[in-house]
Amino acid sequence: MELQQLRYFLAVVEEKNITRAARILRISQPALSRQLQRLEDELNGVLFDRTPSGIVLTENGYYLAERAREMVTLADKIVTNLTTEETLHGDLYIGGGETTSMLSVIRAFHEMHQQHPEVTIRIHSGNGQDILDKLDKGILDFGLVIEPFDVKEYHHLQLATADRWGILTRRDHPLGRQTTVDAADLRNAPLIISEQTKDQQQFAEKTGLDFNASRIVGTYNLLFNASLLVKEGLGHALCLEHIINTTGSELIFVPLLPNVTSNTFLIWKKEAVLSRPAKKLLEWINDQLQIKKGTDA
Incomplete structure (x- = not known):
């Protein structure tokens, strides 16, 4: 398996069409098809199905696409650095x-x-x-x-900066009219929490929240989609301040009491x-x- 083959494969994944990918790569369609067939033969599996509307990745194809992006990115990074x-x-x-x-x-x-x-x-x-x-x-x-x-x-x-914790909630909800919220306010409230936060005992101790006894209606990795759940009135998102711009919207950030902040580290x-x-x-x-x-x- 060569890097050039992976680049060809990723071009087809991006374009969802072998003809368009060949045009962008400036090679003939038959030549591109041969390279893809060689890749499938080497990996002993079908990477995508060909349909009238374009190519559809198989499970193996999805896996290779994810790994190929990492490999190509790393290779480019090495070349640039050297x-x-x-x-x-x-x-x-x-x-x-x-x-x-x-x-x-x-x-x-x-x-x-x-x-x-x-x-x-x-x-x-x-x-x-x-x-x-x-x-x-x-x-x-x-x-x-x-x-x-x-x-x-x-x-x-x-x-240098620390982030403050609170909830993202609707302005028209009773909690949205408060200046702060505490563990008692959230004890029976439907909560949407991050995947990382739910397993952090230290955070639970700081806030007084018992996630095992809380009404967890959903979890999130990134806050934007969680904010859509909040807009629909499904619950209150436990989150950091300023991630979602609430200016002029139906949402509002209400900080936790006692004040809970988290520092951020740059690591390498x-x-x-x-x-x-x-x-x-x-x-x-x-x-x-x-x-x-x-x-x-």
């Missing part, structure tokens, strides 16, 4: 969940990009386990993780050899943190 010359250029791969702390990384990149416009940023959004998986595989340069998280296995920086693998763009970004982030410390002093 061929970077004196002028700083290349890609930065950063993954994280939904947190406003990502803004501090983006602001550092913005300042860096003004001096090094040949560097591009590639942001991957996902839950904590997804981010760690891609970081450990070398696909990401950095990951953003929200405490409680054991950062001892990674190099890490604590970012201890054994990783960072690319020049990644090292430069760390310099900019460290500079920002030092400026913040000086301001707070």
Whole structure:
């Protein structure tokens, strides 16, 4: 199995049509079909079914597509890092969940990009386990993780801002008219919680919430879809502040009492050899943190 074959396969997956993929790849359709057949023969399985409306991935095809994207991304990243010359250029791969702390990384990149416009940023959004998986595989340069998280296995920086916890609820709900909510308010309320939060004993202790006794009506990985459940009146989403813009909407964020905040850490693998763009970004982030410390002093 060669990288070029994987690129051909991914082009067909993207276009859902062999003819269009061949045109984009600038090869003949028969040549592309032969490459795909060789790939199927080598993997001893059918990767997609051909239908009048286009190609449909099989279960094996879906699996290969996911792994192929990772392999091609990593290969491109290696080539870029090894061929970077004196002028700083290349890609930065950063993954994280939904947190406003990502803004501090983006602001550092913005300042860096003004001096090094040949560097591009590639942001991957996902839950904590997804981010760690891609970081450990070398696909990401950095990951953003929200405490409680054991950062001892990674190099890490604590970012300057902390996120406040509360609920996302409807403005016309009685809880939406309160300035704060506590464990007693939520004891019998239908809750929508993140997959990460539900297993965190430390978080439960901070908030006084007993998830085993709570009315959990749903879980989420990323908050946008959970906000749709809230809009439909299915429950209240336990979440971080400022992830969903509630201005002028039927939704509102109500903070928890007692006040519960979580710090965010930028992490990277201890054994990783960072690319020049990644090292430069760390310099900019460290500079920002030092400026913040000086301001707070």
